[in-house]
Amino acid sequence: MTTSEPAVRLRAYGGLRMWRGDTEVDIGPPRQRVLLAALLAARGGVVGVAELIDLIWGAEPSQSAVNQLHRLVGQVRRLFEPDLPSRTPGHWVHPAGEGYRLLVDARTCDLLAVREQSPERALRTVQEPAFAGLDPEVLEHPLFVAVARERIQITVTAAETATPDSLPILQRIAASAPLHEVLHARIIRLLAAAGRGAEALVLFEDMRHRLAEELGADPGPELRAAHLEALEPAPADSHRPVQLPRRVSGFVPRHDLTAALDAQASGAAIVILSGMGGVGKTAVAVDWAHRLAPRFPDGQLYLNLRGFDPSGRLIDPVDALNTLLESVGVSLASLGGAGLDARAARFRSALADRRMIVLLDNARDSEQVRPLLPGAPGCLVVVTSRNRLTGLVAREGARPVLVGRLGDAAARELLAKRIGEQRLAAEPAASRDLVRFCAGLPLALAIAAAHAAVRPELRLRDFAEDLELDALSTGESSDDDVRSTFSWSYEALSPAAARLFRLLAVHPGPEISIAAAASISGAGPKARSLLAELSAANMLTETDGRRYTMHDLLHAYADELLEASDERQEAERRLVEHYVRSTRHSYLMFGRPQVTYLGPPSAGMTIERPADFAAALEWYVREKSTLRAVIDLALTRRWHREAIEMVLDLRAARSSVVEPPADSAEQSERALKAAQALGEPALEAGMLRETSIGLRDADPALFRTRLEKALQLYEESGDLAGQAMVWRNMAWSVDSTASERLMHAKQAVDLAELCGEPSVLVFALSALVSELRAQGDLATAADVALEGHELAVQADIIDMSAQTAGTLAEIHLARGDHEAAVRFAGIALDRTPPAEIFTPFHANAILAEATRALGDSDRAAAVVATFRQLIAQHSDIYRVVWGDASVDAVIARVEACASAMH
Known part of the structure; x- marks a missing residue:
């Protein structure tokens, strides 16, 4: 290749993508994608013509397959070099023997680059499967199997030195290698090291069963050794936290403060370091706490309260207490539904006989700090804040220390x-x-x-x-x-980096992804290097290699710069478009039909593209606060269509994480008014349905009125899918009779079958199942639920396949078919992504009862342990969503099951 050619990059992990220069290339139709994927998977090796024909056309190719292949090769060559004359090989795809080879290296292809990366970075690279989106039969070819195996080997190598922070990535990758003993053994060790012993034991039991059932084998030596380590009791000091951050590199001791701080520590339990932003309060506090640590043998706690976080969302005292309580070994499950005061009291009790340092960094005000204070005099509390926190000085006798500038x-x-x-x-x-x-x-x-x-x-x-x-x-x-x-x-920045810094002022979230920065600026692939420049200049902070945060003072300064320019409106428009399109791509991973079509993106738009359902759900959870702020911005700027499209496209993710409708109700009501003013029936009907979700119990009359209006709009436009979903919603009406609800559900099914959209039919069948169960017809409910489950699996609707499997497990448990209950509960858990915490609650409860009923006490005990861990971690949100009575009833059933085993 000559230096005049445009740079080309190819990515396989996370789905096949290609860039030529700064522009992402549309790879084209499926056969063209398979050809490029096969050549890329060979990693510079030769792929034979016969092999390519078999991959592209299957076992029965047409007589003209060879000629068609030659044309496809020409089309792939022009992906790299658009102006390449016909029948010219070019610089990339070369004939070789009886086939072709693609000339790639580590600079252009992540499949080769990953071999030169450190284990930690390689793990980040391969966290999503290679060539996601290709036909499953294609991925069974040895070329792609070899890539998948290398991904597992990279993961095994990384797991050897990984920390528990890497567990979500390791577990996601390990799901694709359910019989790989070494990888699962290393995950078991990491789980045990993270204090998640119950999960480690459950994973071992699952591996043991899989090996026995599928291979007729027992666990090998490494898996057995990991199991023994997980069984070992935690050391007596396992809840002696040592959480102080590292001292700041190049820290200069503040001799002007040392004497004052030491004097305060000898006579007070609370010391407040206050001063302006950027003056070094945290660095002083951390250095001082390290020096004093030997005088406090029971450990050190550290918590960033984010009182001045750019997002404006400071850490709630309840959340802060939950973190502190877990750090000192208090199970949140033991607190039940205890509120703020009860949790604060439990924290004081836990520290009553301990000598510890508690460093509370970046506090907003006294009220945020007060519930987090130990009651005993043996602990030293160090608080940093830009405010003076005079309330703590007046009421709690805290000693103030002002941190000024360096001499x-x-x-x-x-x-x-x-x-x-x-x-x-x-x-x-x-x-x-x-x-x-x-x-x-x-x-x-x-x-x-x-x-x-x-x-x-x-x-x-x-x-x-x-x-x-x-x-x-x-x-x-x-x-x-x-x-x-x-x-x-x-x-001192380059002009492009300075422009990006200004434009990032419009981003409202706590973290900025590379893709969001690229879209806002239109910088494309160059955004990564610009962000690196800003990070090197300490104007941004890199978090995980893919996201950045901006100090709040710097954010305010960037906002001033932007205000003085004429760039704000365009930057805000690009911000909104980025999240509209990224939300749409995420939405499509849920297998739902599109309400609207977005058309081509603006030039330079870099869309977030989660590769599959699990990645889409994780993206939503991480971006949740930003998405809400972007919708607010769009509504404020009267970009109504964009706001409405985001609200409607987020429904799938919000349903999957069982997000309470009240969380987004106010924003959705504003979006409904905007939709009514916009005059587009599809959007108005969608918002009528969206806003009705939270009204079923609170205002049944308005619930029905909005659905009837939505039905009218769908009928006028001939939208069968919309009509089916309205009837499905009507089947949940609390002021209808049982016969009416059953009729509504059947009407939803009839219309869903006519519209031909799989996800709509799955939802309609689920509504019918719910009503059949409510009326006691479990046999028919089981048949209908199985139909819905099989359709969801066939259409690869991940969340609904897990949900329908859980429903089948519940039905079979109620009917006394414990083997079927175990089978479907297992399917529900297997198809649940890590970010989804709700399906495992019910599925593990069913699994515990059913395995005990079948006499498998060992597995039942392991499942009970997993269930208890879920309660310990997520009890609060379960109670918000389902209510105390429902959650307590399930807990009682599981605990009764556990008691029966003793």
Whole structure:
């Protein structure tokens, strides 16, 4: 290849995708995709013509298959080189012997790049399966099987040194290799190390059963060894938390504060470090806590309260207490539905006889901190905040310590640790200017040092001259000094990175993905390098290699810059379009029909593309707060269509995580008004259905009125799927008779069969099953539920296949068919993605009862342990969604099952 050719990148993991230069390429129809995928899977090797024909056309190809293959090869070549003349091989796809080979290397292909990456990075690369979306029969070919096996081997290698933080990725990948003993053994060890012993034992039991049933074999030595480790009791000090963050790199001791802090610690249980943002409060608190740690033998707790988080969503005291309680070994399950006061009391009891440090970072106000305070004098509480928290000083006797700016000597010492003493000593005047410019703020000094460190070819005088041009103040501590610091860092950026920094001010969420940044700026693949530049300049913080956060002061500064430009409206439009299209792609992974069609995207739009249902659900959970804020923005800007499309497309994810309708009710009501004003029947009908969801019990009359209006709109437009879904909703009406509800459900099924949309029919059948069960006709309910389940599996509607399997398990348990109950409960669990916590609650309860009834006490005991862990982790949300009575009834059944085994 010559250097004049456009750069090409190919990605297999997470689905086949291709970029030429900055533009993503539409790979084309299925046969073309299979051809490119096969050549890519060969990783530079030759794929024979006969092999390609078999892959593309199957066992009975047409007589012209060879000629068609040659044409396909030409089309694939032009994906790389659009202007390539016919019958010209070009630089990428070459004939070789009796076949073809694709010339790729680690720079252009992730299948090869992953071999050169560290285990940790390689695990991130392969977290989604390769070539997702291709026909399953194609993926059974040895070429693709070899790629899948390499993915597992990469995972095994990474699991050897992984931390428990990697468990979600490891478990997701391990699901594709259910009999791989070494991988599952390493996951068992990680679960045990994370204190999740019950899950580790359940995984071992599942592996033992699978090996016996499918291979007629017993667990091998590594799996048995992992099992023995999981069975070992936790050490006595397993709940001695050691949570202090690492000391800040290059930290300069604050001698002006040390004496004051030590004096306060000797006479007070609570010390507050307050000061302006960026002044180094956390660094001081962490360093001081590390020095004092030997005096507190029972450990250290650390919690970031996010009082000034850019999202505006600070940590709720109940959530904070839950984290602290778990850290000191208190099971949340033991608290039941206890509220804030009861949890605070339990935390005080847990620390009553302990000597610990409790570091509460970034507190918003006294009320956020007060419930988190130990009651005994043996613990030291260190609080950092931008506010002075005078309420804690007045009522709890907290000792305040003001953290001010660094003196010139300390500031110079910080710079010397970051960029080297020799460089500072070589230019003393410039060094003094740099120290004066940063105004004693550690954050500003760190930013300045980062720019100087990454540009060693420039003299410090070059920086100092820029500072003098800006005529920056170095006087009293003020916002102007902070702004000047950021201004200098901002001016040192490349023009493209500076523009991206400004535009990111429109992003309302706590984290910014690479794709969102690319869409907002239209920068395409270049966004990654621009984000890296901003991260190196300390203007963004990289979280996991794919997402970034922005310090709230920097966010405010970026917003000022954007306000002074004419870029805001365009950036906001691109932000909204990014989330509209990403939400739509996520929605399509749920297997539901589209309400509207979006048309082609704007130039430079980079859409988030979850590869499958599980990834789509995880994306929603992670982006939830951002999505809500983007809808608010769209409604405020009167971009009504976009807001409505997002609300409707999010229903699938919100249903899958059993999100209470009240969470989004106010926003949905505004979207309904917008839809009524817009005058588009499909959108209005969709919003009428959406807003009716939370009204069934609260306002049955309005529930029915809105559904009847939606039905009228669907009938006028001839939308059979919409009509079916309305009748399905009507079957849940609380003010209808049993016969009416049954009639409504059957009407939904009839219309769903006519519309030909699988997901609509599955939902209609589920409504019919529900009513049949309510009326006691379990035999018919079982038949209808099986029909719905088989349809959901056939159509690959993941959430409904899991839900229908759970319903079948419940029905068979009620009918006394325990073997069927076990089988379908297992199917429900197998098809439930990690982000979904609701199906496992009922499925494990059914599994515990059914396995005990069948006499399998070992498996029943393991399932009971898993169920108890679910309760410990998620009891609060279960109770919000289902109510205390329903949750307690299920818990009672499982505990009765456990008692019967003793």
